[in-house]
Amino acid sequence: xxxxxxxxxxxxxxxxxxxxxxxxxxxxxxxxxxxxxxxxxxxxxxxxxxxxxxxxxxxxxxxxxxxxxxxxxxxxxxxxxxxxxxxxxxxxxxxxxxxxxxxxxxxxxxxxxxxxxxxxxxxxxxxxxxxxxxxxxxxxxxxxxxxxxxxxxxxxxxxxxxxxxxxxxxxxxxxxxxxx
Numbered sequence: 001x002x003x004x005x006x007x008x009x010x011x012x013x014x015x016x017x018x019x020x021x022x023x024x025x026x027x028x029x030x031x032x033x034x035x036x037x038x039x040x041x042x043x044x045x046x047x048x049x050x051x052x053x054x055x056x057x058x059x060x061x062x063x064x065x066x067x068x069x070x071x072x073x074x075x076x077x078x079x080x081x082x083x084x085x086x087x088x089x090x091x092x093x094x095x096x097x098x099x100x101x102x103x104x105x106x107x108x109x110x111x112x113x114x115x116x117x118x119x120x121x122x123x124x125x126x127x128x129x130x131x132x133x134x135x136x137x138x139x140x141x142x143x144x145x146x147x148x149x150x151x152x153x154x155x156x157x158x159x160x161x162x163x164x165x166x167x168x169x170x171x172x173x174x175x176x177x178x179x180x
Contacts (some may be wrong), residue, residue: 021094021142022154023056024048025129027066028096029144029152036098038123038148043077043099045085046070047092048129069096081165089132089173096129097166103147122147128158130166132173141166 028048036044046069050056055066070092073085077099080086089095104118115121127144141158158166 019140019142019156020053020056021129021131021140022156024050024067024094024131025096025127025142025144026152026154027056027063028069028129029125029127029146031069032098032125032127033146036125038100038125040098040100042074043080043097044074045072045080046096046098047072047088048094048096050093067093077162078165081162081169086169086172087176089169090176092132094129094131095166095169095173096127097162099126099128100124101126103145122150124148128162128166130170132170132177 028046048067048069050067052063052066055063072088072095073080073083075083077097081097086095101124102115102118102121103124104113104115104121124145124147128141129143130141133140141163143155143158145153145155
């Protein structure tokens with residue numbers, strides 16, 4: 001299976017994250033950059049346990065011991081977010097979805113070519129993180145995107161079907177915690 005997640009347009013540099021979800025997304029993307037390659041053919045769902053939130057805010061996003069992450073599932077993105085492994089989310093402080101995709105320039109006259117077929121395409125790694133908040137409906141999503149060889153870009157909001165699926169996963173995890 002080959003993921004062809006699309007992202008059109010340039011990613012402008014974003015200042016360092018200021019909220020907990022964005023810091024965690026940046027920290028996890030940096031860790032995954034050290035431990036995964038750019039040839040993944042499946043999405044990966046991780047459970048994340050924050051051990052020292054203060055170290056996530058440190059200058060270096062790779063602060064040892066700040067958090068731990070565990071692989072929960074792999075497969076098609078919606079299948080892992082909406083599948084049975086997602087039921088484990090309530091055991092963690094956050095869940096994260098790792099996917100790979102393609103990005104192409106917005107201002108290119110070759111548009112509307114799909115980013116995966118564009119001659120100036122770039123491979124991107126996308127790490128979307130949602131905290132499992134104790135208040136139902138309070139899920140905050142942050143996404144870290146890195147083009148190969150480039151700096152991480154943090155997007156503190158997310159819209160669309162996958163963002164909704166991640167927030168629903170967090171809401172279900174909270175409901176299971178409260179019921180349990």
